[in-house]
Amino acid sequence: MMIIKLMTNRIFKKLLLSGFICMLTVINIYATDINRLQDSAANYYNNAHYSEALVFYDSIYTLNYSSADLFLNMGNCYYQIGDIPNSIYYYELSLNLDPANENTNHNLNIANTKIETKAEELPVAFYKRWFISVISIMSADAWAYLSVCLFSLSLGMMAIYFFSLRLSLRKTGFIVAIISLVFASFSVVFSINLAKKISDNNNAIVFDKGLVKSSPNKESNNLFEVSKGLKVEITDSLNLWYNIKLSDGKQGWIEAENLKRL
């Protein structure tokens, strides 16, 4: 009995071990595959075979991998093959993940100059402008990590406040705790704000030039025309129509097929 038990135990352990090794290798192969895909894409891009590079990047994307850099590279590919709406789409996706990326912002600006029309930006209230510029310093995850760090710092400082016998230490502990708590809560807000942009973005890029109508049916009045590549905000939807808002404040309904949501 004992021997059998021991044997099975051993076999089980071995199996477990080999399984573990197998899993490791699978992950490894997978990782090298992805790396290979990346490398070939970069190679193709560098040799001006942009559509081939795009195929590789696309395959990475279809494997559910994503990153700001991947989107940036895809946007570049689309830009190079002359598909401006798609390039803007991917640059915007990239910026959602990493709003501070200087290269992406630069490329997006250049791609935006290739659009036929542009909507003048309405002047934004100063606090909104500040909010946007502050929030765009880091990515959503960075804000999340920062919020955790600040929260922990706040707790540590509170501990000092509670238990230190020195008055000066207690004072600084209290002040730092309050400040870091405030900043931590700001970071949480920023992080959630940015994260929502990634998962549930209400912006869209116009992919087909289309007429914007006053109500969601084909018979209604034409209001204005939007050209390919324009970024619009979706404020409402009905059937297969979206109510969109341009950055200059114009609003109207457009068929959903003309847009691609970010």
Added chain:
Amino acid sequence: MKLRSMRKIIITILIFLINLTVFADGIKFTANSAPKAGIGQNFQVQFTINAKPNDITLGNYDGLKLVNGPSTSTSQNISIVNGNYTQENRYTYTYIFQASQTGIYTIGGASASVDGKTYTSNSVNVEIQQSAVQSGGNRRRSSNYDPWANFNDNAASSQPKEITGEDLFVRVFVDKTNLYKGESLIATVKIYTKVDLVGFEDLKLPSFDDFYAEEIETPGRINLVRENYNNQVYNAGLIKKYILYPRVSGELTIEPCIIDCQVRQPAQSGGIMGFFGYYETASKSLRSPEIKITVKQLPQSPTSFSGAVGRFNFKLEQSEDTVLVNNAITIKINISGSGNFNMIETPKITWPKEFEIYEPVASQNTKVDASGLNGTKTWEYTIIPRYPGIFKLGEIDFTYFDTGTKQYKTLSSPSINIAVKKDKDDTDFGETSYNYAQKSIDYIGEDDIRFINFKSLNLSKNYIPIALSPFYIWYFILPFLLFVLIVLILRKKIRENANIAKVKQRKAGKISRKRLKKARKYMRLNQKEAFYKEIIAALWGYSSDKLSISISELTKDRIEEILLEKGIENYTIIKLLEVIDKCEFAHFAPTNAETELTYIYKEAVEIIEDLEQKIKK
């Protein structure tokens, strides 16, 4: 009957016709003109009719320009021959024409209506030739009589005669015909006359195309003065005077000056009326000969030559020699003297690259007189230094061609030095590392997108932002739990510590009394060292336990501080510290006095009892 009446009608018609022709015969309507005229020369066409016309209309005169007309004049001729009285009236209509091209021109017959009938004159042909016709052919009879005409002393004899080129001519004089380019010459247009000059009809001055011409002011009215020319005395009139600067070198031509003028002479066919001074005014076209001028190229010039020819002075003014960065300096270059100011180019100055240079403002203040163009020309530079430093621009040379010595002459300004300070307190004039030749980098082509990220893409699978992941809240809950745990542990420990301190406090008196007992034993045995040691231990220990001061923090100052906080009077505190001091001192340098030991012992006991009582409260 019928035939008779027919005859009657015919006769009346015939009579009427005869009558008419007779009447027509009585009227003469003729046109005459000079056969030849020169281009641009005025010539007259006269239409004469011996009855007063109501209206006169010119015929066709294609290609000609009607300058003036009609001017009307009337003459009456009464003759009594053998008792026959004849009166003749002549009406003359004078037109003045001009042609601009050679050829034969026809002036069609004019039509005049007299008493409701229309008459047409003959047409006349005029040949227009290249050169002006020098004859006083086209005369116009005029009846204005000038009794002072004879007093207007001139060479015109009362004898009518043909005016020749020697009697009346126009000349253009130049003071030199051989000169250097840029040198000045003076051209004078003069008219010489021996006849009675009445006025000018047209004045065509040379255009001086190859020259820069500046008119020298002459009196507005032309004054005739006696002058000897070619051994003959003329009345000479100065028409215009110019100062000319040749623009190009080579053989240049001054075109002829063409003047149409009117002269008055006694009428040739004056008859009886000549006695009363019938004068004729004739128009005459004068043409001066062309003048050739040789303009020599200037000799090989130095590089600083800027086209100035004449005599000049050169001055340079600098507004400041020490400035702050980005503050403007003006530098004035001033050239004064006489010469071809209009042809002087801006003197070349090589500015340092650290300066921003604005286009110089040139101003010229010159006057023309017989000696040429005189005055000054100024260039004002505004320069803005963009970098600090000391800049030596050196001398600026101005070279001109001296017309007196026929040589180039170079004038040099004092050297320009500009010190540019970084700021007010800058004394070393920014002697730091500046590379003045540096240019800012500009895009050559259109700005393009940046390259892809070819390193690691930092991929993550099925990415969900942390903020939206369910774990996010745990990142806060876990540290908080840790915090609570730590707080709880610390609190417990603190409480325990507090308990220990209380026990110690309670036992402090006992322990110290025990130590004092020991000390008394040593005192009796006269073991001094052990005694002091025990006393110190008693006092320190008591302070530490009673006042809850950890051993590490145990100092006299700390003890004093806490005792004062607890409201112990100064006397006791000082005594305590004194005893500690004494013991420590004796511990290291023992004395022999036995009384000292008893004294210290008593003091220590007293202090401890005292503190024991007071701190309890």
